[in-house]
Structure formats: structure tokens, C-alpha cells
Amino acid sequence: ALLSATGEKYPMEAWDLNMNSLFHVLNLAKGGQIKKVFWPSSIAVFGPTTPRENTPQHTICEPTTVYGITKQVGERWCEYYYNKYGVDVRSIRYPGIISHKAMPGGGTTDYAVEIYHEAIKEGKYESFLSEDTNLPMMFMDDAIKATTAIMAAPPEKLSIRSSYNLSAISFTPKDIANSIKAEMPDFKMSYKPDFRQAIADSWPSSIDDSVAREDWNWSHDFDLNKMTSEMLTQLKKKYKA
Numbered sequence: 344a345l346l347s348a349t350g351e352k353y354p355m356e357a358w359d360l361n362m363n364s365l366f367h368v369l370n371l372a373k374g375g376q377i378k379k380v381f382w383p384s385s386i387a388v389f390g391p392t393t394p395r396e397n398t399p400q401h402t403i404c405e406p407t408t409v410y411g412i413t414k415q416v417g418e419r420w421c422e423y424y425y426n427k428y429g430v431d432v433r434s435i436r437y438p439g440i441i442s443h444k445a446m447p448g449g450g451t452t453d454y455a456v457e458i459y460h461e462a463i464k465e466g467k468y469e470s471f472l473s474e475d476t477n478l479p480m481m482f483m484d485d486a487i488k489a490t491t492a493i494m495a496a497p498p499e500k501l502s503i504r505s506s507y508n509l510s511a512i513s514f515t516p517k518d519i520a521n522s523i524k525a526e527m528p529d530f531k532m533s534y535k536p537d538f539r540q541a542i543a544d545s546w547p548s549s550i551d552d553s554v555a556r557e558d559w560n561w562s563h564d565f566d567l568n569k570m571t572s573e574m575l576t577q578l579k580k581k582y583k584a
Contacts, residue, residue: 347387348539349449350410361413369420372430381494382421382434384506386479387411391545398547400508400554407545418505425504433493434506438479438513438550440486441570443577451542455480455519458532459574462523463582467531474517474534477548481511482565482573489561496559503554510550511563512570522571 344364350357365382372380389398390405406412414436424430439452446460447453454470461468472478481489489509493501514522520532555561565573 346448346450347408347410347542348451351408354409357409358413365417369424373428380430380432382417382432384414384418384434384436386436386438386546388415389547393547395548397549397551399551408542422505431498432504435489435509436506437509438481440481440483442483443574451539452478458519459578462527462530463578466529469533469535470516471537471539472516472543473536475515476543477513477515478543479510479513479550482570485511485563485565492561493559500558502558507555508550508552509555510552512567513549514567522567526575
């Protein structure tokens with residue numbers, strides 16, 4: 344998929360890629376060639392009219408980005424194919440995902456990946472979001488854990504066939520900078536918000552994922568400091584190599 348920030352630069356390409364890829368898979372599943380479908384959705388389905396704190400599973404979804412629109416429409420088609428054709432489709436609304444293995448991919452939450460790379464390489468980072476922009480985030484290990492858990496869950500346990508809210512931790516650029524400074528006291532952080540600030544401001548600051556925790560026993564393992572320690576440890580190895 345084309346992610347949020349990249350999708351705003353290339354809206355029609357984002358629509359074509361994000362939607363047509365889903366239809367190919369759904370129609371293969373409808374024809375019996377795929378037993379289970381996984382559709383990665385996103386907190387981008389929400390918008391400025393969505394409750395920002397502890398955003399509930401069932402709420403207003405009025406996304407303002409092409410990426411968010413494709414995810415919202417995708418959720419509706421997934422639920423439709425389940426109800427109409429019995430396609431076993433499962434989905435998660437991912438928050439921002441942080442990984443030491445993958446480079447930033449054009450998303451609004453990518454500052455939380457870039458900051459660790461720049462901390463190791465340069466000892467400083469200029470954030471494209473303001474210091475108090477609170478967003479839901481998740482370490483990649485937890486994202487993988489959630490994905491494998493929902494795909495392994497018995498179908499009768501799943502009450503949501505559009506997409507499940509998923510959450511782990513929420514933090515601001517200032518929070519993550521302070522977490523890095525605890526291990527790298529000389530790290531410097533500055534702020535220069537750009538067009539991605541408006542995207543971030545339209546998204547929730549925290550997510551209520553109680554339905555996922557109840558239906559398929561979801562739980563996360565990484566808090567901010569544990570994630571920071573792992574990111575810095577792994578990236579130090581990478582850049583020394």
C-alpha cells in the first residue's frame with residue numbers, strides 16, 4: 344500500500360494500489376482459492392470528528408487522507424465479503440509501527456522510526472511533528488504477535504469482521520526523545536512541523552482495543568522504554584557493521 348504521507352502526494356495511485364490489491368485477494372477467497380484473508384487497516388480510518396481519547400471500536404470514521412479513505416472502504420468491503428460470501432476475513436487497525444529492520448516507508452508516524460536511526464548516526468533529530476503530538480504506537484514484535492494471534496483465533500471467537508482496534512502505547516515526540524536521552528544523554532531534539540502535522544492532528548491520541556483483548560486475548564509486551572532500549576541496541580549493531 345501507499346501510506347498516508349505518500350498517498351497525499353499521489354492520490355490516484357494510492358487509490359488504485361490500495362483498493363485493487365484488496366479486490367484481487369477477496370475475489371480469490373470468494374472463489375475458494377484462499378482460506379483466510381488478512382487485511383491490514385489503520386488508525387487512518389479515523390478523522391477529526393472521531394473521539395480522540397480512548398477511541399472506541401464502533402465510532403465515527405471520517406478520514407481526511409486518501410490512505411484513510413482506502414482503509415475505511417477496505418474495511419467495509421471485507422465485512423461485505425464475509426457477510427455475503429462467507430469469506431473468512433480478519434483485520435487489524437494498526438497504530439504507528441516501529442521496527443529496527445524496516446526503514447521508514449512514507450507514513451506520518453515514521454518520525455518514531457527515523458528518530459532512532461538519526462540518534463545513532465547524528466546524535467540529533469528534527470521532528471516533522473510538534474513535541475506534544477500524542478499518537479498510538481506499537482513495536483513491530485507486538486504487531487507480529489497480534490497478527491499471528493488474530494489469524495490463529497477460532498472464527499467463532501471473532502465478533503468484528505471489518506477491523507479490530509489495536510493498541511499498545513501512546514507517546515509524543517518529546518516522550519520518545521526523553522526515552523532516548525535516558526540512554527544517550529547528549530541526544531538533541533528539535534521540531535519543525537510540516538504538512539504531516541495536519542494528518543497527525545486528525546488521528547486519535549489513544550485507542551480502546553478492549554474488544555480485541557476480549558475476543559482473542561490480545562496483549563502487548565513492549566512499553567516505550569523497553570522499545571527504545573531494543574531499538575538502540577539493534578541499530579547500534581547495524582551501523583557498526
